[in-house]
Amino acid sequence: MSDSAPVPPLRVTAILLAGGRGTRAAFAQPKQLQSLGGKPLLRWSLDAFAAHPRVSGGVLVASDDVMAATAELPEGWTFAAAGAERQRSVENGLLALADWEDDALVLVHDAARPGIEAAVIDRLLAALATAEAAIPTLPVPDTLVHQAGEEAGNVVDRSALARVQTPQAFRLGTLRRAHAAAAGETATDDAQLVRRLGIPVVAVEGDARLHKLTYAADRAILEGLLEARAMTRTAVGMGYDVHRLVADKPLWLGGIEIEHSHGLEGHSDADVALHALTDAILGALGDGDIGTHFPPSDPEWRGAASWRFLDFAARRVEAVGGRIDHADLTIIAEAPKIGPNRGLIQARIAEILAIPPARISVKATTTERLGFTGRREGIAAQAVVTLQLPET
Incomplete structure (x- = not known):
């Protein structure tokens, strides 16, 4: 470590996606508004980003009813309208960041994963020091099989498989180019669009606490994880x-x-x-x-x-x-x-x-x-x- 002043770090922003409805969990209201650990689901992610010292603002991409129920945003945050699908929502978030420089770093996160930890963000940002894109992953611990109906088929080799989580981190200019080049093609996450440009995506260690609320049973799992986190x-x-x-x-x-x-x-x-x-x-x-x-x-x-x-x-x-x-x-x-x-x-x-x-x-x-x-x-x-x- 030299005695010279450190180089100022690149600016970091976030796109928080809160457009899902929770239909698979049969919730009466959007799942982002479900109360978990004493506060709405999406507030866990908002608070985590707001508390992180590197993140200086962001965009909450949400439906009108979620916006209405989330009147107060952290300093430096703004709203953008959710699209009909995830990819459109990210694009709307990018439009809201039009005045941010391409060299900035952006974290794209699903609000349905409330257990975001500062250590995961740190690992992603560290990876972007030498890469253009990084994602958190976890190994697959369970045996995997092909299944048709009620019959279990052949076992799938899981040694080369990993579970992909969010937030996913990118150079902002790289993510903009990836979405511009999609030309109507869809993907389940942004890392897929970046790989289509031939750009490597670095995998960093994820966190089991980044469990996603998809089904009703996930609620009990998340309650336990968030309770432990609050200690x-x-x-x-x-x-x-x-x-x-x-x-x-x-x-x-x-x-x-x-x-x-x-x-x-x-x-x-x-x-x-x-x-x-x-x-x-x-x-x-x-x-x-x-x-x-x-x-x-x-x-x-x-x-x-x-x-x-x-x-x-x-x-x-x-x-x-x-x-x-x-x-x-x-x-x-x-x-x-x-x-x-x-x-x-x-x-x-x-x-x-x-x-x-x-x-x-x-x-x-x-x-x-x-x-x-x-x-x-x-x-x-x-x-x-x-x-x-x-x-x-």
Whole structure:
């Protein structure tokens, strides 16, 4: 990992398909509105996309009655009308994304699969770093046979077979070309249309919790899966750091360089704001502190950019299946003035943590010229971070 700033990730959007009627399950209302785990089926997928730090908006493709029952959408989302079949619905969703660049990434998901997990989205987006299309799949565990009526026929070799799930991920331009080239030909999913262009589709590990509501019996299965998924706990961590101000050194604060007569002295770039945030995250995880993972005795971290420490802590949260809900940072300094740089600091921290800026609070205060910060001998920072973690 170099000390240079990371390349901004490509924008990610989603198309959530909610046009099915649930006729095979004989529901009295559209299956997307069926209550599961205390909320409508499609709300599980909407909430999952809205909570994912990489997804910045999307399109809910739905019938009029589903739209009417889903008046409130997450920020950055819009409606599109459902088509007579799935393929037309996706095309309507693409039309609603007309102002998105071809290099953006798009996740196409069936709302009938409410058990979407952030880890599946992460695997799909990681695959798109080198591929144009990716789908989640699971192995087929059961014996398969040909069947005609009530008679079971020959066994089918399942070793080369897999179950395909959604969301399916694509470069937006690739998906647009695939639908434009379909020319009236139909397919059961978008990956088929992409393969017709001769473009390989990468398979990543799916998730058994992405079970689809098709028949009435699926409701009980999904209720159990969603109940288990809801078992999370909130963890709160606090971090504090202070460094001395010295002359003739650049001042790094909140991940940005601020013009000032003095900089902060330390083994790394001594960014007290990012150090406090790093310790807050590690504290919420019960995973030591910044000195545990990046000891000042280790020459590898001499002069290191502190965004590397914060990025490390954020990845530790991902590794245990958690997410960062909110970060509250207070910088304590007489000078320089933080106000003019608050927006830049907020945006930089959001970029490092891969969460929306709205989930980050950046404040500044002084000690009314009291103590070492009041005498302009140093700068301090304290942070509080809230995480959602799986029950253990």
